[in-house]
Amino acid sequence: MLNFLGNIEAKIDAKARVFVPAAFRKVLQSSAQTVLILRKDLFQDCLVLYPESVWDEVVEQLRSRLSQWDKAQQQLFRQFVADAERLEMDANGRILLPKRCMQMTNIASDITFLGVGDTIELWTREAFEKSLIPAEDFSLRIQDLMNNNPGRE
Structure with a gap:
């Protein structure tokens, strides 16, 4: 099972390449995941890297909820x-970020890799910090969530 954890800052080079952080590369390599799919997040101003197997599951889940005979659903x-881009890590563990994806999220030279379970998010530091819930609200929301879900410990 893939499990990315961490908040790691990196620099993008002049050719729009960036090293996938070593901790994340180890997870990918241990599960023989060399192909990644990059797509802008649906809700946040960041990019999401999906290992190919995770992407395949997401696409299958979406397709299973849509009718191929419904025009609007096919458009979705x-x-x-x-909006997805197929990426492969080079021998040094770098990926080439498509300019169009960088422009969608205002990513320039500095980037934050955030491990989020089975995916990796790519943020500008400013956008990431802006997306965070204030600490007191965060703790109250977690408390409410955990107290209102009996049976989950």
Whole structure:
């Protein structure tokens, strides 16, 4: 099972390449995941890296909820996959970020890799900090969530 954890800052070079952090590369290599799919997040101003197997599960889950005979649903699926880019790490563990994806999220030279379970998010530091819930609100929300879900410990 893939489990990325960490908040790691990195620099993008002049050719738009960036090293996937070593901790994340180890997880990918241990599960023989060399192909990554990059797509802008649906809700946040960041990019999401999906290991290919995770992407395949996401696409299958989406497709299973959509009818291929419904025009509007087909358009949703088409747009979801059209925004995706297939990436491969080079021998040094770098990926090439497509300029179009960088522009969508205002990513320039500094980037923050955030491990989020089975995916990796790529943020500008400013956008990431802006997305965070204030500490007191965060703790109250976690408390509410955990107290209102009996049976989950």
